[in-house]
Amino acid sequence: MALSFQAVVQALDAFWAEQGCVIAQPYDVEVGAGTMNPATYLRALGPEPWRVAYVEPSRRPADGRYGENPNRLYQHNQYQVILKPSPPDVQELYLESLRRLGVNPLEHDIRFVEDNWEAPTLGAWGLGWEVWLDGLEITQFTYFQQVGGFDCRPVSAELTYGLERLAAYIQGKDNVFDIEWGHGITFGELFKGFEYEQSVYAFELADVASLRQWFEGFEREAVRCLDRGLVAPGYDYVLKCSHLFNLLDARGAVSVAERTRYLGRVRVIARRAAEAWLKQREDLGFPLLRRGDEAREAVPAAAERGEGA
């Protein structure tokens, strides 16, 4: 019996919790990827150890297809794991998580194929792979090198599972809308209508003048918050700017030169949020550094992995 979508999430939660991860929740501001959740973007900065896993519904307005394309979605779900510092056995841990989902590497062709990741709006990049399962890309696997323009020391490993692809594969479904979410309810039942409406909005209805105006306002608000050292509301507005830009882009309202400028503006405030966060943690004396020591003493096995290379 193939796992339902929710059973896949539960299995991943259980597995990564065993590896010492905090199981966090999706962020409640629109994001384009799980990386933008503060549990990744901010926590990947600085020297403190950190392990977290969570589902992130990710909105990509330009990828919407009115619910008509079997593989493309306005909003898909990522399963995001951060292991900081990256442990030496991170690949084995990842493969073990696949075994928990019933994917046996002795029956399937699993490969790590070069794919380097870059998020220009976040001033972030890393090196790694896309993981192929019988030719299907199911996970993005990245060693962060820079976030918010800051070198990552230590380096975090980021695992981003494409949940719909993985669930469709496990369930043998060709169409994302046929995936069983749980108890017989399909992905289509839950989201197909939303996909249609969001596509109509993003491609046809969104009011460009308002979106632009909101961008300006949110950008100002982000700066005002960050000027006061308020990272949380400041970063929320960074995320809102990023989403507004994605909407404008999907609407076809952004010219080439403008595009570069918009991306640059988001990058500037995202970097400021990173800076403010780092300062805040430093002022607190990087509290998780000490907690890390306690944890190592309490759980020697996990500490081994936490050591890094």
Add this chain to the structure above:
Amino acid sequence: MTRSTASVRGLVDRYIEATGRADLLLEIGTEEIPARFIDGALEGLAAAARGTFAEHGLEFGAVRTMGTPRRLALCVTDLRLRQEDRVTEVRGPSRQAAFDAEGRPTRAALGFARAQGVDVADLEVRSTPAGDYVFAVRREAGRPAAQVLAEGLPELVARLEFPRTMRWGRGDFAFVRPIHWVVALLGKDEVRFSVAGVASGRCSRGHRFLHPGPVEIDGPSAYVATMEAARVLVDPAARRERIRSQVEAAARAAGGRAAVDETLLTEVTHLVEWPEAVTGRFDEAFLDLPEAVLVTVMRHHQRYFPVVDEAGRLLPAFVTVANGIAGQAVRLGNEGVLRARLADARFFHDEDLKAPLAERVERLGEVGFVEGLGSMRDKVERVRTLARHLVEAAGHPDAAGLPAASGLPAVVDRAALLCKADLVTQMVRELPELEGVMGREYALKSGEDPAVAQAIFEHTLPRFAGDALPDSPAGTILALADKLDTVAACFAAGIRPTGSQDPYGLRRQALGVVQVLLKAGLPLDLADLVDRALAGFGPAAPNAEGTAPDREPDRASVRRDLLEFFSARLRTVLDEAGISYDVADAVLDRGPGAPVVTLARARALQEFKDRPAFADLKAAYIRVSGLGEKAPHARVAAERFTEPAERALWDAFQQAWAGGARALERGDYGAYLETMAALRPEVDRFFDGVLVMTDDPAVRENRLALLRRVLEAMNAVGHVGKLVGP
């Protein structure tokens, strides 16, 4: 240990003892290295190893490298087990300065000995061409290779270069991917060191899934076989051939043959440690998509080998190469992925065809070209203007390279207008490598003239080294116009390729211009083409402050750089045509010219260098160039000659020039050079009988003008002074 390996060990021991040499194995075990880096990494590893051995005075036999996605291995035969003894000699003060009258060492000698760390009594006196000096001689006994390698190998690993490196965990060490194990064996002995926090030893690892766990390597000679037993084919050449034969067999079983692309074969070789070919099929209905779409999806995106029939037509089947795991699940999975991708492609194709290609042209205003140089729509207009000029220039009697084609100007203009329109189709956005191919496809389906469609495709040629060149006249013109514009635009915007950085592919495009000109036999001069292309950017635009900056000096340097850039590309073409370096120097002395003519001049010069007359030409050139090179360009006045020898040279020259000019016009450069070489006796008589730098300025100037004239004629095919020999 089995008896046979025990006896092999015995043999190896005796060999090492007898020869003082042993084989070396170094294996760096990593997480999956990008396929495109592996060949370069292995070359770098071999070079670094040779460097390390040379630096440390270790003699060795042969160096061989092998590798897979998870390991880079170095195998060296017959490494000397001990460094050569090293003798260093340092010269000190002279004998007089080093010893006083009684033969006692002076303060100078004492200081020198101390600085060199030798006893003053051990200083040796030697005679040198400059007199007698004292020398400090130090003899260092060679150290055991194992000791030297324990220091040298970790340095070697740290020094390996990759296009991109990364850090991991808490470490600062940067490598292509994290290192997990290191095997270092000299003979059967471990070489102990640590790199990136990993201790070396004799334990490797087998295939990630088929043979997990450590694999002990007995010695370098056992490496390949031991790894093969652990389901890893370490030798890329062996892996490549196994993949080739597996893919071919699988395609035959599927009722066709494999379209084996060597680039893909290389990539796949570096994606697996233990190849297993798997055949899959797809719905025949997809075969009505353009073939290029199917091939691109299979080859570039999925790394599949397409299967074709006897006539080369695609069959609804493919072969993928899995990493050791082959079976029903792998086949079904890959088929599903391809099905989804082809369904996407079908969707894009159908959407794109809802509007004719021409309707997309205006949307190019939204697509950027090069930062600061406007949009693709602007580029299209520049390309149209440039193409119009090229049609005229190519039709000129001096450049009758292109076959006369009726309606050529109209075809070129239409194709120029449409050539970038496919950039705003969904298919090309998804599969950018199909630029041009989709342009042709959609143009045909939009009812454009087939010649226009073909030119749209051909304007992208050549897309990579070894790619086809345009065949049609319109495609030739358009390929030239587009590439000239791109290269000129980037140079004008201050973008120059440096080292390995060439983001806009300018080297390839400039080389493409040269290749297209040569293939079409169009004798167009690159200096003119560069001027035309730069004209497309108009006079300097006013800057933000509203003042028009003076950019003309800037323009001149851009022009010079562009011509040098084209010369460098043309040089590679000459090199590939077997033209020697000095001949290339000679013909490129005045810039790239028209590549067709420059290549012909180079071939003639190369051939002429083997003729006896070359010695005459060179000898005459050397005499003439001494004064002729700096002489002013002036009219030669026969009435000012005072000596018979100068009149004789002038007469001979004029006669030679009359015939020579006709030979030049015919392109018979060999005959021309013969004519010039034949001037040697008159040149010799001139210098034997005439004093050029005479007191009478009018006579002197006239003689210099004569020499200048002769010199220029000698250099008309190529600068004779650059030619090596005879």
